[in-house]
Amino acid sequence: MFASRLAASSRSAARLFSTAAAGSTESTGRRAATTVATLGAAAALAYSVSLTSTSAVHADTEAEGLHAPHYPWNHKGPLDSFDHASIRRGYQVYKEVCAACHSLDRIAYRNLVGVSHSVDEAKALAEEMEYVDGPNDQGEMFTRPGKLSDYHPRPYPNEEAARAANAGAYPPDLSLMVKARHGAEDYVFALLMGYCDPPAGVEIREGLNYNPYFPGGAIGMARNIYDEVVEFEDGTPATASQIAKDVVTFLAWAAEPEHDDRKRMGLKAMILLTAMSGFSLWLKRFKWSVLKSRKVVFKPNA
Ligand code: HEC
Numbered sequence: 588m589f590a591s592r593l594a595a596s597s598r599s600a601a602r603l604f605s606t607a608a609a610g611s612t613e614s615t616g617r618r619a620a621t622t623v624a625t626l627g628a629a630a631a632l633a634y635s636v637s638l639t640s641t642s643a644v645h646a647d648t649e650a651e652g653l654h655a656p657h658y659p660w661n662h663k664g665p666l667d668s669f670d671h672a673s674i675r676r677g678y679q680v681y682k683e684v685c686a687a688c689h690s691l692d693r694i695a696y697r698n699l700v701g702v703s704h705s706v707d708e709a710k711a712l713a714e715e716m717e718y719v720d721g722p723n724d725q726g727e728m729f730t731r732p733g734k735l736s737d738y739h740p741r742p743y744p745n746e747e748a749a750r751a752a753n754a755g756a757y758p759p760d761l762s763l764m765v766k767a768r769h770g771a772e773d774y775v776f777a778l779l780m781g782y783c784d785p786p787a788g789v790e791i792r793e794g795l796n797y798n799p800y801f802p803g804g805a806i807g808m809a810r811n812i813y814d815e816v817v818e819f820e821d822g823t824p825a826t827a828s829q830i831a832k833d834v835v836t837f838l839a840w841a842a843e844p845e846h847d848d849r850k851r852m853g854l855k856a857m858i859l860l861t862a863m864s865g866f867s868l869w870l871k872r873f874k875w876s877v878l879k880s881r882k883v884v885f886k887p888n889a
Pocket residue numbers: 680681684685686687688689753756757758759764768775778779801805806807808809811812834
């Protein structure tokens with residue numbers, strides 16, 4: 588908009604210039620006018636680009652949240668698998684802290700088997716929960732302890748109940764959270780650890796909390812990770828950052844349970860394809876050797 592208006596004004600200036608120059612050396616005048624107009628348009632464009640880009644930077648930090656720093660996750664390298672001890676600790680954090688508000692719809696107890704828990708441990712975890720099942724012979728629903736095939740229960744029966752308990756904010760399902768946010772693991776970690784006092788002049792509404800990493804800065808979730816908010820069974824010191832790192836590793840696994848297999852398959856495929864490409868190169872040279880080494884001689888009849 589701005590650029591086109593400036594360009595239009597410089598065009599009319601050029602028209603004025605060319606009218607003034609008309610008469611004596613009309614063609615030179617017009618050429619000069621065109622040059623002035625072009626320069627004017629270019630300047631207007633450069634100015635408007637600089638204008639939009641600076642305002643965009645301001646809008647970004649405020650509307651899209653602070654960019655999360657990059658953390659050295661142990662599963663990020665092309666050949667790295669998840670740290671499964673960390674997944675196990677992270678599951679404990681989810682269960683003891685996050686599960687009070689967040690559902691984990693896509694993870695069944697059987698998914699934990701062989702990843703973070705043994706079959707018996709996962710069975711025991713499932714049995715701690717009650718599930719409604721049925722109907723029985725009398726047509727009535729009944730409750731029973733959980734089984735390996737059950738999915739994690741939701742903390743609230745529906746979205747309205749969840750909002751009512753959280754001052755209107757809806758705690759989203761965490762199964763795919765790491766994949767669903769720009770910045771992935773880095774973002775979730777920075778969010779959990781990033782609570783601080785709002786800067787001077789920033790007003791946060793009652794019931795909301797200031798977090799610079801959350802788009803808009805005001806988040807419905809209060810800080811809930813502190814030193815020793817859980818006690819790890821493997822003796823790992825439960826500092827706040829350790830707890831956040833473990834729960835994010837767990838959520839990264841929940842969002843991509845096939846991660847370790849995918850990388851192992853990828854490595855196997857690369858090894859196989861490399862060997863096969865070497866062999867096919869040799870085969871190609873072998874098959875073509877007759878043609879490549881022949882000599883065509885032209886002998887005209889004397
Ligand atoms: C007391 C309830 C409560 C607890 C406990 C809780 N959260 Fe939340 N969480 C919320 C609410 C409410 C929101 C929605 C905030 C909003 O939209 O303003 C939320 C949002 C989130 C989001 C999404 C932020 C976004 O970008 O939209 C993530 C990620 C998250 N929580 C992770 C966690 C993790 C991990 C834990 C456990 C360590 C946890 N939460 C514990 C209530 C809770």
